[in-house]
Amino acid sequence: xxxxxxxxxxxxxxxxxIRYYEEILLVSPARAANGYRDxxxxxxxxxxxxxxxxxxxxxxxxxxxxxxxxxxxHRASADVKAIARDKVGEIDRKxxxxxxxxxxxxxxxxxxxxxxxxxxxxxDELAGTKA
Amino acid sequence: xxxxxxxxxxxxxxxxxIRYYEEILLVSPARAANGYRDxxxxxxxxxxxxxxxxxxxxxxxxxxxxxxxxxxxHRASADVKAIARDKVGEIDRKxxxxxxxxxxxxxxxxxxxxxxxxxxxxxDELAGTKA
DNA sequence: CTTGACCTTACCCTCACTGGAAGGTCTATA
DNA sequence: TATAGACCTTCCAGTGAGGGTAAGGTCAAG
Numbered sequence: 446x447x448x449x450x451x452x453x454x455x456x457x458x459x460x461x462x463i464r465y466y467e468e469i470l471l472v473s474p475a476r477a478a479n480g481y482r483d484x485x486x487x488x489x490x491x492x493x494x495x496x497x498x499x500x501x502x503x504x505x506x507x508x509x510x511x512x513x514x515x516x517x518x519h520r521a522s523a524d525v526k527a528i529a530r531d532k533v534g535e536i537d538r539k540x541x542x543x544x545x546x547x548x549x550x551x552x553x554x555x556x557x558x559x560x561x562x563x564x565x566x567x568x569d570e571l572a573g574t575k576a
Numbered sequence: 577x578x579x580x581x582x583x584x585x586x587x588x589x590x591x592x593x594i595r596y597y598e599e600i601l602l603v604s605p606a607r608a609a610n611g612y613r614d615x616x617x618x619x620x621x622x623x624x625x626x627x628x629x630x631x632x633x634x635x636x637x638x639x640x641x642x643x644x645x646x647x648x649x650h651r652a653s654a655d656v657k658a659i660a661r662d663k664v665g666e667i668d669r670k671x672x673x674x675x676x677x678x679x680x681x682x683x684x685x686x687x688x689x690x691x692x693x694x695x696x697x698x699x700d701e702l703a704g705t706k707a
Numbered sequence: 708c709t710t711g712a713c714c715t716t717a718c719c720c721t722c723a724c725t726g727g728a729a730g731g732t733c734t735a736t737a
Numbered sequence: 738t739a740t741a742g743a744c745c746t747t748c749c750a751g752t753g754a755g756g757g758t759a760a761g762g763t764c765a766a767g
Contacts, residue, residue: 480626483689484611489643490703493703494702494703494704497701497702497704498702501677501680501681501702502674502677502681511699511702514699515695515699515702515703517694518694519694520696520698520699521690521691521692521693521694522688522689522690522691522692522693522694522695522698522699523689523690523691523692525688525696525698525699526685526688526689526690526698527690529681529685529688529698530685532681533678533681533682533685535605536674536677536678536681537678539674540671540674540675540678543633543667543670543671543674544671546632546633546667547664547667547668547671547698549632550632550633550660550663550664550667551664553660554657554660554661554664557657557660558653558657559652559654559656559657559658560652560654561652561653561654561655562652562665563648563649563650563651563652563653564653565653565656565657566644566652567653567657567660568642568645568646568651568653568656570628571625571628571629571632571642571646571668572621572624572625572646573621573624573628574696
């Protein structure tokens with residue numbers, strides 16, 4: 446059993462974030478006699494689980510679902526796989542979007558003289574005068 | 577001169593967004609006698625400029641800067657180019673992050689049976705039992 | 708004269724936190 | 738015992754970029 450500072454060190458999550466996870470009912474620690482939060486090893490596992498899933502790009506609600514599957518010894522791995530597969534698709538879409546964005550911007554920047562004169566194809570494009 | 581509905585159609589921006597841009601002092605239209613917003617062609621140009629820059633991934637503050645350069649006939653194209661170049665670098669970083677994320681998730685999903693049994697390497701990874 | 712489309716402001720909601728203020732508690736040292 | 742400083746608590750407000758909804762004013766058509 447440890448208080449929030451140690452929990453923060455162990456999980457690499459800011460204390461603010463840990464309190465927030467309690468507020469939204471993700472991880473609810475015990476309280477010591479003085480009112481301090483008191484985290485068990487189980488709580489720490491859950492916080493680490495959250496830290497990892499969040500850094501993999503799962504939303505809080507997805508994390509909540511994954512956490513409930515994590516807690517459920519009878520879960521079907523198919524359920525978890527489906528969530529992961531969806532997420533891969535989502536990431537693919539984002540990468541595609543960003544790549545197209547990059548191409549457009551790069552073209553604009555490459556075609557811009559970049560001198561002290563006002564003539565600028567980037568601005569022209571944004572203004573729509575060349576589109 | 578037109579009211580906000582027509583401006584919305586012409587610029588493909590929701591009216592909410594157009595009002596928001598006025599609130600943050602990006603585009604300030606005239607007002608008709610009845611209190612309705614009244615957009616000039618100049619306003620429409622600016623809104624379109626914003627629509628394009630936002631969809632290219634510029635933040636509102638970057639848009640504000642670009643817009644001021646757009647309005648400034650004596651701007652140096654180097655200023656605009658620098659902003660665009662920074663943005664390309666930023667997009668590159670995001671793509672890289674997403675790709676690494678995708679690799680991790682894909683590996684996890686591929687190694688998961690996806691059946692009705694509880695055994696699941698995705699959950700194991702998130703739990704840190706294999707890390 | 709009424710209906711419905713359009714417009715106005717004003718307020719709270721989102722997501723996932725982050726920052727700060729005001730105050731209580733704990734531990735070490737003088 | 739006093740006190741300094743590190744830690745903890747709750748509460749309030751803000752971020753970015755809008756979205757939702759309500760209550761009400763205005764306008765054009767039938």
